[in-house]
Amino acid sequence: MNTRILVFLSLLIGIGAVLHAVIPPFFFGMRPDMMLAMMFLGIILFPKLPYVFVLSIATGLMSALTTTVPGGQLANLVDKPLTALAFLGMFLSLKKILKETAAPVLTAIGTIISGSMFLSFVLFFAGIMEASFGVMFITVVLPAAAVNTIAMTIIYPIAQNIMKRTHYAQSMSIS
Numbered sequence: 001m002n003t004r005i006l007v008f009l010s011l012l013i014g015i016g017a018v019l020h021a022v023i024p025p026f027f028f029g030m031r032p033d034m035m036l037a038m039m040f041l042g043i044i045l046f047p048k049l050p051y052v053f054v055l056s057i058a059t060g061l062m063s064a065l066t067t068t069v070p071g072g073q074l075a076n077l078v079d080k081p082l083t084a085l086a087f088l089g090m091f092l093s094l095k096k097i098l099k100e101t102a103a104p105v106l107t108a109i110g111t112i113i114s115g116s117m118f119l120s121f122v123l124f125f126a127g128i129m130e131a132s133f134g135v136m137f138i139t140v141v142l143p144a145a146a147v148n149t150i151a152m153t154i155i156y157p158i159a160q161n162i163m164k165r166t167h168y169a170q171s172m173s174i175s
Helices: 003-022 034-045 049-066 072-125 133-165 168-174
Strands: none
Touching: 003 034, 003 049, 034 049, 034 072, 034 133, 049 072, 072 133
Protein backbone atom coordinates (compact mmCIF):
# COMPACT_ATOMS: atom_id res chain seq x y z
CA MET A 1 0.00 0.00 0.00
CA ASN A 2 1.17 3.47 -0.83
CA THR A 3 1.70 5.76 2.14
CA ARG A 4 0.63 8.89 0.24
CA ILE A 5 -2.69 7.31 -0.62
CA LEU A 6 -3.22 6.20 3.00
CA VAL A 7 -2.49 9.75 4.18
CA PHE A 8 -4.97 11.13 1.64
CA LEU A 9 -7.61 8.64 2.78
CA SER A 10 -6.99 9.53 6.43
CA LEU A 11 -7.52 13.20 5.55
CA LEU A 12 -10.87 12.30 4.01
CA ILE A 13 -11.82 10.43 7.19
CA GLY A 14 -10.79 13.43 9.29
CA ILE A 15 -12.82 15.81 7.15
CA GLY A 16 -15.78 13.44 7.39
CA ALA A 17 -15.43 13.24 11.18
CA VAL A 18 -15.46 17.03 11.51
CA LEU A 19 -18.49 17.31 9.22
CA HIS A 20 -20.20 14.51 11.15
CA ALA A 21 -19.64 16.33 14.42
CA VAL A 22 -20.89 19.68 13.09
CA ILE A 23 -24.11 18.53 11.38
CA PRO A 24 -27.05 18.75 13.82
CA PRO A 25 -29.18 15.66 14.57
CA PHE A 26 -32.45 15.15 12.66
CA PHE A 27 -34.50 12.64 14.61
CA PHE A 28 -33.86 10.64 17.82
CA GLY A 29 -30.30 11.98 17.92
CA MET A 30 -29.51 10.61 14.46
CA ARG A 31 -27.63 12.78 12.00
CA PRO A 32 -26.55 12.34 8.40
CA ASP A 33 -23.25 10.51 8.27
CA MET A 34 -20.94 12.78 6.29
CA MET A 35 -18.16 10.27 6.81
CA LEU A 36 -20.01 8.09 4.32
CA ALA A 37 -19.59 10.70 1.60
CA MET A 38 -15.86 10.90 2.37
CA MET A 39 -15.58 7.10 2.41
CA PHE A 40 -17.34 6.92 -0.94
CA LEU A 41 -15.03 9.60 -2.34
CA GLY A 42 -12.01 7.60 -1.18
CA ILE A 43 -13.39 4.46 -2.82
CA ILE A 44 -14.02 6.30 -6.09
CA LEU A 45 -10.53 7.82 -6.12
CA PHE A 46 -8.72 4.61 -5.09
CA PRO A 47 -10.94 1.64 -6.01
CA LYS A 48 -8.63 -1.14 -4.83
CA LEU A 49 -9.75 -3.69 -2.25
CA PRO A 50 -6.89 -3.15 0.25
CA TYR A 51 -7.56 0.61 0.35
CA VAL A 52 -11.30 0.08 0.57
CA PHE A 53 -10.85 -2.36 3.45
CA VAL A 54 -8.62 -0.03 5.47
CA LEU A 55 -10.82 2.98 4.66
CA SER A 56 -14.02 1.20 5.69
CA ILE A 57 -12.61 -0.07 8.98
CA ALA A 58 -11.21 3.36 9.88
CA THR A 59 -14.47 5.06 8.89
CA GLY A 60 -16.45 2.56 10.95
CA LEU A 61 -14.25 3.21 13.98
CA MET A 62 -14.53 6.99 13.64
CA SER A 63 -18.29 6.77 13.13
CA ALA A 64 -18.56 4.54 16.19
CA LEU A 65 -16.62 7.05 18.26
CA THR A 66 -18.74 10.01 17.17
CA THR A 67 -22.22 8.50 17.00
CA THR A 68 -24.99 9.77 19.25
CA VAL A 69 -27.35 6.86 18.59
CA PRO A 70 -27.74 4.23 21.31
CA GLY A 71 -26.22 1.03 19.97
CA GLY A 72 -24.75 2.90 17.02
CA GLN A 73 -21.20 1.96 17.94
CA LEU A 74 -21.54 -1.68 16.98
CA ALA A 75 -23.89 -0.84 14.11
CA ASN A 76 -21.25 1.43 12.55
CA LEU A 77 -18.55 -1.22 12.86
CA VAL A 78 -20.77 -3.69 10.97
CA ASP A 79 -22.34 -1.26 8.52
CA LYS A 80 -19.31 0.58 7.10
CA PRO A 81 -17.29 -2.40 5.79
CA LEU A 82 -20.37 -4.03 4.26
CA THR A 83 -21.46 -0.75 2.67
CA ALA A 84 -17.94 -0.12 1.35
CA LEU A 85 -17.81 -3.51 -0.35
CA ALA A 86 -21.26 -3.01 -1.87
CA PHE A 87 -20.28 0.49 -3.03
CA LEU A 88 -17.02 -0.77 -4.56
CA GLY A 89 -18.88 -3.49 -6.43
CA MET A 90 -21.45 -1.01 -7.76
CA PHE A 91 -18.76 1.51 -8.69
CA LEU A 92 -16.60 -0.98 -10.57
CA SER A 93 -19.56 -2.42 -12.47
CA LEU A 94 -21.32 0.88 -13.28
CA LYS A 95 -18.54 3.47 -13.67
CA LYS A 96 -18.37 3.10 -17.46
CA ILE A 97 -22.14 3.32 -17.84
CA LEU A 98 -22.71 6.27 -15.49
CA LYS A 99 -19.40 8.08 -16.23
CA GLU A 100 -19.44 11.56 -14.63
CA THR A 101 -22.71 11.01 -12.75
CA ALA A 102 -21.39 7.87 -11.05
CA ALA A 103 -20.22 9.63 -7.88
CA PRO A 104 -23.47 11.42 -6.92
CA VAL A 105 -25.79 8.60 -8.03
CA LEU A 106 -23.81 5.90 -6.24
CA THR A 107 -23.47 8.12 -3.17
CA ALA A 108 -27.25 8.30 -2.90
CA ILE A 109 -27.59 4.54 -3.33
CA GLY A 110 -24.70 3.82 -0.96
CA THR A 111 -26.13 6.11 1.72
CA ILE A 112 -29.49 4.36 1.47
CA ILE A 113 -27.79 0.95 1.76
CA SER A 114 -25.73 2.10 4.74
CA GLY A 115 -28.68 3.75 6.45
CA SER A 116 -30.84 0.67 5.97
CA MET A 117 -28.17 -1.60 7.44
CA PHE A 118 -27.56 0.78 10.33
CA LEU A 119 -31.26 1.12 11.15
CA SER A 120 -31.85 -2.61 10.81
CA PHE A 121 -29.07 -3.33 13.23
CA VAL A 122 -30.07 -0.68 15.78
CA LEU A 123 -33.84 -1.27 15.61
CA PHE A 124 -34.15 -5.01 15.06
CA PHE A 125 -30.99 -6.72 16.22
CA ALA A 126 -29.95 -4.51 19.12
CA GLY A 127 -33.57 -3.59 19.90
CA ILE A 128 -32.44 -0.41 21.56
CA MET A 129 -34.57 2.28 19.95
CA GLU A 130 -38.36 2.48 20.13
CA ALA A 131 -39.09 3.73 16.61
CA SER A 132 -40.33 2.22 13.39
CA PHE A 133 -38.00 1.50 10.50
CA GLY A 134 -40.19 3.41 8.03
CA VAL A 135 -40.31 6.57 10.11
CA MET A 136 -36.57 6.49 10.74
CA PHE A 137 -35.86 5.74 7.07
CA ILE A 138 -37.95 8.69 5.86
CA THR A 139 -36.81 11.16 8.50
CA VAL A 140 -33.11 10.29 8.67
CA VAL A 141 -31.86 8.08 5.82
CA LEU A 142 -33.50 9.86 2.89
CA PRO A 143 -32.43 13.36 4.05
CA ALA A 144 -28.93 11.98 4.71
CA ALA A 145 -28.85 10.55 1.19
CA ALA A 146 -29.84 13.95 -0.19
CA VAL A 147 -27.21 15.78 1.88
CA ASN A 148 -24.48 13.29 0.94
CA THR A 149 -25.44 13.45 -2.74
CA ILE A 150 -25.30 17.25 -2.76
CA ALA A 151 -21.97 17.14 -0.94
CA MET A 152 -20.55 14.63 -3.44
CA THR A 153 -21.79 16.74 -6.35
CA ILE A 154 -19.74 19.63 -4.98
CA ILE A 155 -16.72 17.76 -3.61
CA TYR A 156 -16.08 15.19 -6.36
CA PRO A 157 -15.10 17.66 -9.12
CA ILE A 158 -12.78 19.42 -6.66
CA ALA A 159 -11.16 16.11 -5.70
CA GLN A 160 -10.78 15.16 -9.38
CA ASN A 161 -9.03 18.47 -10.00
CA ILE A 162 -6.70 17.88 -7.06
CA MET A 163 -5.93 14.38 -8.32
CA LYS A 164 -5.04 15.71 -11.77
CA ARG A 165 -2.71 18.36 -10.34
CA THR A 166 -0.91 16.05 -7.93
CA HIS A 167 0.88 12.77 -8.24
CA TYR A 168 -1.72 10.64 -6.51
CA ALA A 169 -2.92 9.16 -9.78
CA GLN A 170 0.66 8.18 -10.63
CA SER A 171 1.30 6.75 -7.18
CA MET A 172 -1.71 4.51 -7.58
CA SER A 173 -0.06 2.70 -10.47
CA ILE A 174 3.07 2.16 -8.36
CA SER A 175 1.25 0.34 -5.55
